[in-house]
Amino acid sequence: MKRTLLGSLGIALFLALWQAIGQFKLAGISWPPLSAVLDMLSDASRLPLFRRALSATLASTAVGYAWGMIAGLALATLAHLLPWLRRGSDRLAAVLNSVPSIALGPIFLVLLSRDSTPAAVSSIHVFFIVFVSTSSGLQRASAAHRDLFEVLGADRLERFFRLEFPAALPPLVSGLRLAWPAALIGAIIGEWFGASRGIGILIINAMQNFQIVLLWCAVMLAVVASLFFYGLLTIAERAAYARFG
């Protein structure tokens, strides 16, 4: 109770500070007050623009999230079942994660198309996080449990599906939670390489045309989209830890 109270107070202080800095122009004209940003966000004439951009970005993020999750799960599972693949797949994932996302853009532009580049960049971000959390999760099952399965005559696949995979679920869900903001960042960066619409496009256009309030609105939309799903996944994470933790 006390924590929620202090927490809300912290958020309220933060928002009040934002409003004050904007109102009194403490940070110059580039910092609009919160109320100006909210006004524009609720402006009916701008609503279609925001809705189009947000739905385009969310669609790319969702597609990239799904592909990245499938790829990360698949490689981690494969490396777990075939141990001689493990070292190489760890290295591959680390190198893929080290490729700057702005370099991924041009590659996917040639490999796929302008409008699927955001999803592709986002899937690479998600892939790494899911791969790392799944492969460390698959090693969570205790040696005693493994031995028990061995003694009771379970084969490799049974052990995987009934012991190791359930044990990996909590870290996997934590990974999925962390992967959402990363997926969104990937989609936004991917959009810079010529997508036709999206939050990333809105941000770049507003930045280049000095539409400061619009820029803050676009950033605010990205933040809200990130927080909303992050919150949902946090609830899923609690459930996973309660059941399989």
Add this chain to the structure above:
Amino acid sequence: MTRPLLVRLVEDYWGVVLLLCAWQLWVVISRFNVIVMPTPTAVLRDLLSHPDVYLDNVGVTLAVAAFGLVAGMAVGTGLAVAAWFSAITAGLLNPITVLFSSVPVVALIPVIARLLGYDTSTVLAIVVIITFFPSFVFASSGLRSAPPGSEDLFRVLGASRLDLLRHLALPAAMPNLAIAFRLASAHAILAAMVAEFLMGTSGLGYLFAKTKSDFQTEQAFGASAVATAISAAAFLLAGRVERWARERYS
């Protein structure tokens, strides 16, 4: 047991080698013009023939990333210590850090650029922000990870809050800080590069943006390859630091 070099190479790098071969094959088979998509060998040739161009920009990016990493970790740890000292600060700070840790930081680059100007200070600010969050989160949980009862023991022996911090909480937080360091070090370079790309000042990101628009695609990919190598090396090296910290402090 030491493995022969060739076996080790195949076991550790089959994925990376496969990827590079696929890239080479793809470009050769589709007969792409070098402007559209260069082969990895062409990129390597460019890297070897213009080392000076790369070295200058690597220096800039590395300096900004390293300085930002240290500053970000110092701020993050400092705030975590402040939160450790007082429950009120912790209560006020926690939701804000959760809020920020889920924010797509890349989206903030244009806003920060408007505030600080289109130069290196913005790149630095981005690196600080990106490295600050993991260090705050990991340091906070690390400071509270001392074995149960040890805090009472310190109290009974008359240790002040400051002694407690220096001799119990901070050492207990070291392994966690090392994890934060590993997560942050790879991201520091990549974040610096994205910021340089948008801002167009100097460094690897700038080199990428400039050569891309001049159709020197090999050099743009060369810059990315260098960034990839540095960031992967930072990740692996920081992994060693993490292992050392874990053995030394826990």
